[in-house]
Every structure is written in structure tokens, then in C-alpha cells.
Amino acid sequence: MMQDSITRRNFVVGSMAAAACASASVALAEDVAQWDQEADVVVVGFGGAGGSAAMSAFDAGASVIVLEKMPFGGGDTEVSTGGFLNVTDPEAAFTYIKGVAAFTVSETDEDWMQLYLNESVGMTDWVLSFCPEGTELIEYGKAQYPSLEGADSVSKFKIYPQNNEPTSGIPLFEALRSNVEDQRQIPVLYNTPAKRLIVDNGVVVGVEAIQDSAIINVKANKGVILACGSYENNDTMKRNCLIGETRILGTPGNTGDGIRMAQKLGADIWHMNGAGGCAWGFECGEEHQAAARPAMPTGGFIWVDKTGKRFFNEEKMERHSAFLGVGIFDTVTMTYPRIPMYIVFDENNRAAGQLVDSKTGFFGLHEYTWSADNMPEIEAGWILRADSIEELAQLINVSPENLAATIETWNASCESKEDSFGRDMDWGRPIAEPPFYAIPTYPATMGAQGGPKRNTSCQIMDVEGNPIPHLFSAGELGSQWGIMFQPGVAVGEALVTGRLAGKAAATME
Ligand SMILES: Cc1cc2nc3c(=O)[nH]c(=O)nc-3n(C[C@H](O)[C@H](O)[C@H](O)COP(=O)(O)OP(=O)(O)OC[C@H]3O[C@@H](n4cnc5c(N)ncnc54)[C@H](O)[C@@H]3O)c2cc1C
Known part of the structure; x- marks a missing residue:
């Protein structure tokens, strides 16, 4: 269990100072003046x-x-x-x-x-x-x-x-x-x-x-x-080893x-090419670089890429290797189109309850307890809010036309109960009630592999x-x-x- 309290920032500063003392070579036993332990x-x-x-x-x-x-x-x-x-x-x-x-x-x-x-x-x-x-x-x-x-x-x-x-x-x-x-x-x-x-x-x-x-x-x-x-x-x-921008779910050591x-x-x-990880780490303050567990209270949400389009069945996203699925690089636009992605939803979904499992941060440690109504997190800017879809698109820098079309299609799927990505539409809810919201999400590591x-x-x-x-x-x-x-x-x-x-x-x- 934790012996002392430490913030990420003071740990990083301290460790950088210690790292400065370290040399880049191995030490030779003949140079050891004294064994301390x-x-x-x-x-x-x-x-x-x-x-x-x-x-x-x-x-x-x-x-x-x-x-x-x-x-x-x-x-x-x-x-x-x-x-x-x-x-x-x-x-x-x-x-x-x-x-x-x-x-x-x-x-x-x-x-x-x-x-x-x-x-x-x-x-x-x-x-x-x-x-x-x-x-x-x-x-x-x-x-x-x-x-x-x-x-x-x-x-x-x-x-x-x-x-x-x-x-x-x-x-x-x-x-x-x-x-x-x-x-x-x-x-x-x-x-x-x-x-x-x-x-x-x-x-x-x-x-x-x-x-x-x-x-x-x-x-x-x-x-x-x-x-x-x-x-x-x-x-x-x-x-050197991983693709794209990644956030960290683990401890800082x-x-x-x-x-x-x-x-x-x-x-x-x-095996340095891999890391266990999810695709939905999102920023929630300096102490908590990534949170792992969005838990939407209703089916009134979609996930879009940087073009403002959906690309998968959001309910089927796997926790441990989804990380790999979003790390594609588009050589034409010279971007990682899925880093970040955005969870997009409306006021009905926001008001229906907590958007994230209560334990956030270094999973189980150094936790942030998410509010019941998500309002402090909106005020903190972790969740972006806009009065219209167009304004939301501008906030997250995606094409307003694409985002509007994506949401229109989604809302029609909620009516027809048929989704082209195979989502269970009994649970699907339209995104129609302003204000509208987006949470940017990044690949987030559960450790890194190899060595x-x-x-x-x-x-x-x-x-x-x-x-x-x-x-x-x-x-x-x-x-x-x-x-x-x-x-x-x-x-x-x-x-x-x-x-x-x-x-x-x-x-x-
Ligand atoms: C959110 C999350 C959920 C996960 N869930 C699962 C799961 O359910 N199942 C699963 O199989 N895997 C899971 N993983 C991955 C798994 O937890 C790790 O791969 C595994 O626990 C690593 O164990 P370890 O002992 O090798 O390293 P760690 O448990 O990370 O221990 C390494 C220790 O070394 C210390 N250290 C680092 N550098 C130095 C140094 N220079 N000198 C002295 N000490 C040092 C660190 O401070 C740390 O205490 C998860 C990871 C995360 C982040």
C-alpha cells in the first residue's frame, strides 16, 4: 500500500534530478569503494x-x-x-x-x-x-x-x-x-x-x-x-516503440x-512494439493523465474520428488491444485520424448520470471521484460543451458538415433501429437535445510490453x-x-x- 503521498508532478521533478546523477555506463566492481548493503x-x-x-x-x-x-x-x-x-x-x-x-x-x-x-x-x-x-x-x-x-x-x-x-x-x-x-x-x-x-x-x-x-x-x-x-x-x-500519441493509465515509476x-x-x-491498452484514455487534470472507463448512462452517444465520422460499433470496443486499432496513420492527410477520437453526446445523455466510472486516474490509486451530474468536469474543460453541432465541430476541429451528417444518420438509425455498424439499436438514443458535448479520447497504455x-x-x-x-x-x-x-x-x-x-x-x- 502507499507509504506516502506523492503527486505526479513532484515525482517527475524529483526523478529527473536523480536521473541527472546517473551515468550512461555500467559500474565496475573494482571502482566500488564500499558496499552499503x-x-x-x-x-x-x-x-x-x-x-x-x-x-x-x-x-x-x-x-x-x-x-x-x-x-x-x-x-x-x-x-x-x-x-x-x-x-x-x-x-x-x-x-x-x-x-x-x-x-x-x-x-x-x-x-x-x-x-x-x-x-x-x-x-x-x-x-x-x-x-x-x-x-x-x-x-x-x-x-x-x-x-x-x-x-x-x-x-x-x-x-x-x-x-x-x-x-x-x-x-x-x-x-x-x-x-x-x-x-x-x-x-x-x-x-x-x-x-x-x-x-x-x-x-x-x-x-x-x-x-x-x-x-x-x-x-x-x-x-x-x-x-x-x-x-x-x-x-x-x-x-521509438509505439505509434501515435499515447496516454498512461499506470503508475509513474x-x-x-x-x-x-x-x-x-x-x-x-x-516485443517492444506493443502495449496493452485501451482506446479511450482522456485528460482529466494534471494528476490524472488518462481515465479508463467511460460508462455512458444511455445509448445516446457515438464515437467519431478526426473527420467527424463514425467508423465502428462503439459497444464492441475491446479494452486491452483497442489501442492498436486506433493507431493507424493516414499518409495522405499525414495525420493519425483516430488520435484523438471524440465521444459525442447531447444534454439528455449528460443529465442521465455519471459518464465515467467513479474511479478515475491511476486506476484504483490517486483516484479522482467523478461527479454524479458531470458538471464539475464540464466546468474543468475535460468535457467540451457547445450550443450547436456546428459549434461543437469547431471546438473539436472536425468538419461541421461531416459531424452534422454523422449525427443525422445516427438519429435516423435510432428511428429505423438499424445501424450500419451493427450496434444494438434497442439501446440507441438520438443526439438531438442541446447543448452538445464531446470528450477527446486517446490510446492509453496498461503498461508497455517487451524489453x-x-x-x-x-x-x-x-x-x-x-x-x-x-x-x-x-x-x-x-x-x-x-x-x-x-x-x-x-x-x-x-x-x-x-x-x-x-x-x-x-x-x-
Ligand atoms: C489500468 C491497468 C489495468 C491492468 N489490468 C491488468 C489485468 O487485469 N491483468 C493483467 O494481466 N494485466 C493488467 N495490466 C498490466 C499489468 O498490471 C502489468 O503488466 C503487470 O502488473 C506488471 O507487473 P510488474 O511487476 O512487471 O511491474 P509493476 O507492477 O509495474 O512494478 C514495477 C515496479 O518497479 C518500480 N521501478 C521502476 N523503475 C525502478 C528503478 N529504477 N529502481 C527501482 N524500482 C523501479 C516501479 O516503481 C514499480 O513499483 C493492467 C495495467 C494497467 C495500467
């Missing part, structure tokens, strides 16, 4: 993967220290829905994943994928084994692409929320945190970002980190596990640090295919999913790879 295994990052890795390394007999950049642990794992995969038949699941890899034209390491799926059998029992007594899990869906062969062998589970709380990764991470800090008494050094790996003759022997503006050297006798997430808060890396550290040692990099490639022992591999001695990874850092991302795969991967990496590092000679 020492353990068999040093885990960098205290999210799901870091928590799982710390537990597993400790249980395999190693002493462990965890370094966490933020004043609190949890990372995207805590911010997430906390859903993870449980596999019943790993062979069928392998067929399914190969199907996903084929249609997304993605690289997979078959040995690694099979191991992951084998390890995902019985995940529900394993998660319950470290959660408090009385914890219940619910199955909330099957594989993302049900038409593929083998899809039935994969299910998504999450912790059943207590006291009507929204489902989130909070209870999952709290169970990990309690196992690490309370039950195993593993030290977690908060506000201590890892900056450089320390190397002795090519072997990783420790981590240089920043604590209270000073450098500390943390010795790792058996191994370092990089579990510090991906690069979603690193604008340069995003520009993940800036690709571990990827850069591993690259310095020659790590091979894969250093790992082998089946979670060792980070170099570009020649050799493990970098004593360097391991877990979780989203080095994720196998890329554009194959689907709900449940990432939290599952964090837990599984943490468990594998912790054991492998602890048993390293």
Missing part, C-alpha cells in the same frame, strides 16, 4: 513480479533485498484489475497462443511459452496459498480470442472484491507485500531507484542506486532480478530503467543468445507479449516469472 539476491522493483521474486528467492534459501524507486510498492500490478490467467490444459493453451502469435505476426520462444503455460496450471491455488484466509477468486472470462483453437483451456481470474470495492490489483499486491515485508521480513528500500548494474568480469555483482540523493552500492552475491516494469512513462522510448540497464550489457531486446529477452530460467540473454551472468528478469520488463497482449497475461506473467526468477537466482552458484 548486501544480499544473495537483489530485486529491483516492488510490483507483482518483484514481490513474487522476493518471496520465491527467500523461500529457496536466499537472503533478499528489494529496491523500489517510488515511496510505495505496487507498480502497475496494484493499479491493474489484478486479473491473471489460469490454464487447465497447457497443450491446448499452447495451440491457442500459437494462433495469436500467427495472426499478430509475433515472435515467440516456444520453450519459454510452453514453460509459462505449464506454470500457469494451478495458478488459482498458488495465488490463494499466499493470500489471507477467506480470500475468494472469481473467474471473470475466458481467453481474449474465443474463436481460436484451444481458447477454452485459458480462463481469467481475479480476487473477489470485499466490501463492494471495485476489483483491482490492490488486494493481490497487498498479499504479496505482506508476505515479503511482514511475514518474511525482507527489507524493501523505498525511494531507492536502481541506476546502474555493477559488473565484475562480465558477471553482475550488484546494483548502484540512489538513496537520499546519494549513491549506494548494493551487493548481490547470487544475482540481480530486474522487475522494474516497462517504459510507459518514458516519452523518448514511447516515441516505470520509465524503462531496467531495459536501459540490461541494454548496456548487450541484452537482446524483443530484454529471457530464457526459461529468466536469465536475460545477450544478442548472441548467451545468458548475461547473474542477471535475471521478471514481469513486464522483457514481457513475451508485445502486440499479443491480452487481459490476464501480464499479471500472470509477473507472478510466474517472479516465482521462476527468484528460485533460479537463489540457486545460482
